Each structure stands twice: as structure tokens, then as C-alpha cells.
Amino acid sequence: MATDTVVAERSRRAPGSVGVVGRSGVRPGLLTPYLFLAPFLLVFGVFVLAPAVYGLWISLHNWDFFLPTRPWVGLTNYLNLFDPDNLLAEHFWESMLATGKFVLFSVPLLVVLPLGLAMLLNRNFRGRTAFRAIYFAPYVLGVSVIGLLWQFLLSSNVGLVNYYLSKVGLDEAIPWLTALPWVWISLVGVTVWWTMGFNSVVYLAGLQGIDTALYDAAKVDGASRWREFVHVTLPGLRPVLLFVVTMTILASANMFGQSYLLTAGNPSNETRTAIMFIAQVGLEQFRIGSAAAMSYLLALLLIVISAANFVFFRSKEGD
Amino acid sequence: MATIVTAGRRPGQGVAANLLLYALLLILSVIFIAPLLWMLSTSFKTTEGATALPPQWIPAEFSTEGYTSLFADAQAPVLRWLFNSVVVAVAHTVLVLVTAAAAAYPLARMRFRGKNTIFALIVATLFVPGFVFLMPNYLIVESLGWLDSKWALIVPGAASAFGVFFLRQFFVSIPVELEEAGLIDGANRFQIFVRIVLPLAKAPLATLAILSLLGSWNDFLWPLYVLFNPENLTLPAGLATLKGAYATDYPAIMAGAALASVPVLIAFALVQRYVIAGVARSGLKG
Numbered sequence: 299m300a301t302d303t304v305v306a307e308r309s310r311r312a313p314g315s316v317g318v319v320g321r322s323g324v325r326p327g328l329l330t331p332y333l334f335l336a337p338f339l340l341v342f343g344v345f346v347l348a349p350a351v352y353g354l355w356i357s358l359h360n361w362d363f364f365l366p367t368r369p370w371v372g373l374t375n376y377l378n379l380f381d382p383d384n385l386l387a388e389h390f391w392e393s394m395l396a397t398g399k400f401v402l403f404s405v406p407l408l409v410v411l412p413l414g415l416a417m418l419l420n421r422n423f424r425g426r427t428a429f430r431a432i433y434f435a436p437y438v439l440g441v442s443v444i445g446l447l448w449q450f451l452l453s454s455n456v457g458l459v460n461y462y463l464s465k466v467g468l469d470e471a472i473p474w475l476t477a478l479p480w481v482w483i484s485l486v487g488v489t490v491w492w493t494m495g496f497n498s499v500v501y502l503a504g505l506q507g508i509d510t511a512l513y514d515a516a517k518v519d520g521a522s523r524w525r526e527f528v529h530v531t532l533p534g535l536r537p538v539l540l541f542v543v544t545m546t547i548l549a550s551a552n553m554f555g556q557s558y559l560l561t562a563g564n565p566s567n568e569t570r571t572a573i574m575f576i577a578q579v580g581l582e583q584f585r586i587g588s589a590a591a592m593s594y595l596l597a598l599l600l601i602v603i604s605a606a607n608f609v610f611f612r613s614k615e616g617d
Numbered sequence: 618m619a620t621i622v623t624a625g626r627r628p629g630q631g632v633a634a635n636l637l638l639y640a641l642l643l644i645l646s647v648i649f650i651a652p653l654l655w656m657l658s659t660s661f662k663t664t665e666g667a668t669a670l671p672p673q674w675i676p677a678e679f680s681t682e683g684y685t686s687l688f689a690d691a692q693a694p695v696l697r698w699l700f701n702s703v704v705v706a707v708a709h710t711v712l713v714l715v716t717a718a719a720a721a722y723p724l725a726r727m728r729f730r731g732k733n734t735i736f737a738l739i740v741a742t743l744f745v746p747g748f749v750f751l752m753p754n755y756l757i758v759e760s761l762g763w764l765d766s767k768w769a770l771i772v773p774g775a776a777s778a779f780g781v782f783f784l785r786q787f788f789v790s791i792p793v794e795l796e797e798a799g800l801i802d803g804a805n806r807f808q809i810f811v812r813i814v815l816p817l818a819k820a821p822l823a824t825l826a827i828l829s830l831l832g833s834w835n836d837f838l839w840p841l842y843v844l845f846n847p848e849n850l851t852l853p854a855g856l857a858t859l860k861g862a863y864a865t866d867y868p869a870i871m872a873g874a875a876l877a878s879v880p881v882l883i884a885f886a887l888v889q890r891y892v893i894a895g896v897a898r899s900g901l902k903g
Contacts (some may be wrong), residue, residue: 310646312764327806328729330723330727330806331723331727331729331732332723332729333805334719334720334722334723334727334810335719335720335723335724335735337715337716337719337720338716338717338719338720338781339720339735341712341716341772341773341776342739342742342778343789344778345750345754345756345757345772345773345774345775346750346776346778347738347742348753348757349749349750349753349754349757350742350745350749350753351752352753353749353750353752353753353758356752356753356756376820383632393685415645418638418641418642421638423635423638423639427890429646430885430889430893431825431889431893432646432649432650433645433646433649434885434889434892434893434896435649435650435653435882435885436649436652436653438831438878438881438882438885438892439835439877439878439881439882440834440835440836440837440851440853440877440881441835441837441853441879442837442854442856442857443656443853443856443874443877443878444875445857446655446856446859446860446870446871446873446874447652447653447655447871447874448652449860450659450867450870450871451652451655452784456667456668458655458672461670461671461672482656491648491649491652494894495649499893499896499897500897501871501898502899503898513882521698541839548746549744552746552747552748554837554838555837555838557638558857559857559860569696570876573838576748576751577751577838577842578750580752580844581751581755586752586755586756589751589752590753593748593749593751593752594749596746596748596750597745597749599747600746601744604744605864610619
């Protein structure tokens, strides 16, 4: 409605009006942009910028709730994590290993399977939108629901999964949530089921952005499906792939809820992930300085991985 | 000659390939949807029915026991949790929309000192993993006296760098002439923003609103640690405590899970085009 009036009034605009328009918009009053930005910057400053620095400050102190003072300890919290005799360090690296395993097992699946699904969905057929919605639906649910639901489904005595496996001849109940290697298969499987739709949709948008003329050209050249995929689809998806790989690594490295709810970190801390351990140390034992140091170490590692990722995709561009 | 090859390929594979495609898509659909249907179906069973073999996909004996035992438990004020979740999600979303839209506007349409620095800072935080903020934000929230209160859930996450980035991309594409016309009519920047820019941005605003609602509704780790009193929990955090108390009362647990998911599934069904388009868009531009 507002648009219509504006458009109607454009006809009687003053000839000299071009003067108020700059290349990037109408010239504002001096304070105006800052007034618009103020509410956001207030929240952003207090809960994003400040904590990023404050966290670093905390990590340099012995910031323990049960201590009367919080003395400056320099890099001690970090160095402790590299001390082989330190029990905290041992548990920390154990949890980093758990997160590393989860990333290693889940990321390839979450990069490859959704691409296959997206390519299926990218074909022209009736009901495409409905299928997209179905595959996306689990992603809409929170990890607490996913956790409760799959704990029931994967239960070794009353779970549906073992029941149907017994129907196809697997009589021995599989301990999905309590024993190796099943705990990892469960956590990765549930996560793939839960989040696959998200990556598929991102790929789908990428696929639809590829110029169809390129496919026609490939066909004219008699390219096989596989060569078409390697020479047209993959190069066309490069920015999307970079996004999906980076975001999936970040998300998998952030894994907390699945382990917390499904396996509670068992058996013997095998599936206690880094975030789970950091939260325990910081928010259950209130050793906040140590926990902050661990967060920064993990973040640093992730930044290195993301950067390596970026360089890898960049160098591929030369091919 | 080459054109003959092209013309021959697709129709030749037509019917059989399509059947195969549908078969595959249907099998996948079952895998994605069956667990959700099982949750809903179990929530309407008796305790015996929930674990009966062979599994009853349609309850042999329809029962609302799961829901009533859940609602009756004073230790688990589920309706209270539902209410808390709604209040938090709505307040959080409104705050995200207002602050992000207002911030995105000057970043898209005005020239001023510090613009590039501010925008770069906002975008940079998109790549900082969330757990980095966990310890410092806990202390900040504590010093504000917000522990165990809704404020801890509404405000800290409301600075949506993604929201600013996402809306800015859209605002940039609005023709300058529209604003110009408004200025000539004597409107100030705020009026132009509210009367011209925002109405044009309904679709991206709706997308951001849905994504924020989902994010807040499903948030798990943060509420788990900043809320203590059972009365104050949100549904996802509350559900985690249910797990222990109702270890084998599957209808009650599934009733709780259904209660937390049915509202978002309905909301998603209504606006799924927006959600999916929004996800696709953010993926490509990220």
C-alpha cells in the first residue's frame, strides 16, 4: 500500500531532487545512522563484542567461584592443558578426541549424502516441494526432542530399531547407546537424520544457480553423467561447498545435546564431547577460568581448520 | 548430429527412471517422517501399549494418560514451561527483528563514518563459534542479576549478526527513488524506514522471524545452565529433566516431546517455503 502512494507521487518529484541522492542512498543527517544502529550495537557490544574480550581476560585468571579472589595467572590455564600430569588436561583432550571423532565421522556424511539428495530433488517432477519439506522437517525440531525420541527408538529392549532388525534376522539386541562402536554409529546416524535436510536445501539452491547452458553444452559434447557432475556441477557448487563444509565442521564441533541426552558421555567418557566437558568444568564445577581457556583453544583450532578449508577451496579454483 | 544425442537421452530413460526416483524418495520420506509419527502415536498410548510388540503404529487402546500424568505432575510444570517458551521466543524474536532491521537500514542505505568497520565487525562474529561466549556471558548475565530469569534467554542472543547481514542484502536492492520520493514529501528517515522500507521487506522479515523463533524455541544448552528453578525452565530444558523422572513412562515422555514439537511443525508447515528459501539464501550468501 505504502509503495503504491510512493510510486504515484514519483511523477511530481522536483527536478532538482537528484541532489539528495548519493550512490549508496539518500544523504542522511549526521546522527541519523547511529541512532538506527544504537539498539543493535548496544546488545551486540554487551553480549558479543565485550564477552569475546572478557572471555580472554577470564582465561588469564584463576576464576573459580569458590575462591575469595581471582588472581591473575597469565597463561597457566592454557599451559595446564598441555601438562601430561594434569588430570583436567587428560579429560580435556579425551573430550577433544571425542569431538574430533564425531567431526571426522559425521562431516563426510553430511557433505556427501545431502548433495545426493539435493541432486535427486533438483530433477523436475511433481511433489518436489512436498518432499523437500519432509526431509527438512526433523531439522525444525530441537535437540531435546530428538534426544528423547531416539533414546526410545534406540533402546536395546523396547526400541523399534532393534525390533525391526530382529525381524530381518538380527536376533542379538544391539546396545546402541551403551557400547562401542554402536554409540558413535547412533550419534552420527541421529545427527545425519536430524540435520541432513538443512544441507540439502543449501545445495539445492546452489544447484539451481548453475547456468543450465553449461549442462546443454556438456550434452552437446557427449559428456557422461559422471563427467557432467565433475566438470559442471562440482565447479558450479564450489562456493556452496565451501559454505556447507565450513558450517558443518563448526556445527559438529559444537556437538553437545546429542551426547548429553543419548549417551550421557558413556561408555567411560568416550562420547563426552569438548563442549560438554567445557560446560561441566565451567558451569557445574564453576572453574570458569579453565573452561574459558579450553573454549579459546578449541576456537583457535576451529579457526585454523576453517582457514585451511578456505585455502583448499581457493587453490582448487586454479584447476 | 550432436543434437540427436541430446534429444534421445531424456525421454528414453523417462518412465523407468521416474518410477525409481519416486520409489527412492518415498523410502527416504518414511525414514525421515516415521520417527515423528511414532512420537505422536506413542503419546496417545497406554504404558503397556507403548512397548507392546509388534509395535502399534495406531494405538490399540487410545489414551491421553501420557498427557494427563504429565500435566498433573507438580515436579514438572509442563504447561508453565510451554508458557515460558512462548514468552521467551516471542520477545526474543521481536527484539531480533527490531534491532536487526534498524541496524541493517543505515548499513545498506546511508553513508557515514565507521560504516565499513561496523559492518566488518558484525560479519566477522558470524564465524566465531558460539561456545566462546558461554563463560563470559554467564558472568555478564550473573552480574546483571539475570540468572534464572527470562531476560537471560531473551536479550543475550538478540544481537543477530546474521539478521543484520541478511536484511542488509535485501535493503540494498530497494530502488533509491522510493526513498527519494518520500523525502520530497517531507518524511524523515525514520518515517521512510517504517512506511516505505519495512513494508517492502515483509518476506525477508518473515524469514528472519521464523528462523529466530525456531532458534529460541529449540535452544537447549544455555537455558539448561542459566535457569535453576523448575518453574522457570523452558520446554527443551524441562524435557531434559523429564527424562530422568519418567525413565520408562514412554507415553508421558513422548507427550512432552510432542508438545514441544507440534507447534513448530505446524508453524513450519504453514511457512515452509519461507523457511527453506531463507535457509537456501543464507547458505549461498554466507
